[in-house]
Amino acid sequence: MAVAGCGTHTARIVSRNGATVTTAEVLTEVEWSRLLDATSSARVVIQPDGDCCNRLARITSWAHRLVIFRDSQYVWDGPITNVSWSLGEVEVAAEDVSVWLDDRVPHQNRAFTNVDLTEIAAWLIADGYAPDDPGHTVQIVGKAGVTGSREYFTGIGQTGDHLRQLAEAGLDYTVIGSRILLLPETHLVSVGRLSDTDLPEGLEVAEDGKSLVTRWIVAGSEDSGVVGSAGGVDPVYGLHERYVEMTEITDATSAQQAAQARRRVSSAVPVFIDTREVTISPLANLDVPKLVPGWALDVTSAGTCRKVSARLKIVGVRVQETAGSDNSPGSESVQVQVAATAAEAA
Structure with missing residues (x-):
């Protein structure tokens, strides 16, 4: 049985062709996320040691990628979008590969007639990366089951906006590393369970009226x-x-x-269950790398007045680790947000 555990992170900076620029030997802070129908982000704070400082000085936004591993498992990857150098530390911020699509436009005219939305999304992504591919793959987990007719024109609109509009019309997508997953909104395959014992500090159940x-x-x-x-x-x-x-x-x-x-x-008031500032127990029946937005968790909780027992879609994941010091130990926290909309209820 997989358990959440207490993960330890490593990271490295690589060029667009995959060559390692530097390995982050000493990490004092790590944070990475995964989001449904949106671009996720990550951040690391590196403490330079040895000749690492010279290599860290060469980090450049967009020219380099941040790659993060949790217990040696590849969990996050994306272009660096901001670097900050200060006394004794370097902070690197990045976004997942879909952020490139916000800086791309359609490169040819294309019309679709009554085709599944995943086919349209796959074309938008392929066209967006066609002139300059930073390295990506597309995986269609399942057809959207929603068809439509769409028309796109060269140079009109940002490709990322076009993709998000499809996501509002019956399609889900998420990014894991350099892989963009396309899946139906009805996809509710469970990857684990959460109960009150897994959330010793409690959770928050909220409606978004x-x-x-x-x-x-x-x-x-x-x-x-x-x-x-x-x-x-x-x-x-x-x-x-x-x-x-x-x-x-x-x-x-x-x-x-x-x-x-x-x-x-x-068509129904959505209910969100958020562990936000609550750390999931390391003994929870979860494999953290498998917490992917678009998949689901079986959640049972009587810890609040709003009791919950349902399979709910993962819409966000955030993992943080801070390094210890002489006075306090380091720690990892895993937060997950799941939601029940009218689609899940159906």
Whole structure:
């Protein structure tokens, strides 16, 4: 049985071609995250030793990558986006490989008609990296089960924004290392269990009432003039309407499906269970490298007035480690956020 354990991290800085620039021999702080439908980040604080300082002086944003290992397992990788040198330490911040897509635009015109959203997403990613690939792979875990028609034009819009709009229409994605995973919103394969005994400091159960939308209106491109609508007055929550423009949509069916996908997630008040400042017990039945957004945890808790017993989707993971000193030991904390939206309830 896998357990969360108390992990120890190592890191190294590599060039875009994979050559090692320097190994971070002495780490005083490490933090890395994984996020659903968003770009994750990582940060390390390195204490220079020996001739390491000369190598650390050569670190350059975008030219180099930060690679992090937990107990020798590869857990995070991405381009460095900020470096700070101060007396006795170097702080390196990075974001996962999907951050490149925020600096890319479509490089050719392309129209899709009634295809699964994963096919569109795979093309967007391939096109975004085509002129200059920092090193990536795409894995389609499963078809979205939502089809649509989309049209993209050379140089119009950021590729990252286009991908996030697809994620709002019935698709999930996450990044592990240099691998971008595409999967359906209905993907709820469990990778572990959490109960009150695994959370000795307790947890927080919270509703996000502002995320409730009972009727969505989605408008397509101006040329098409199409509008899709899904939902209406809810007998419990009343009417909460939201309008959004998705200019890449080209037909009424796609606009309708996009509205339905948005309603599927937002038609009930979402519940988030967050361990945030609470450290998961090292004895918890979890394998930390397998905590991947888009997968799920079986959560059972009676520790708050809002009792929970359900399989819930992982939407965020954060792991931190601080080095010890003569006066205090080092420690690792693992926090995970899971959510129950209307899609999970269904």
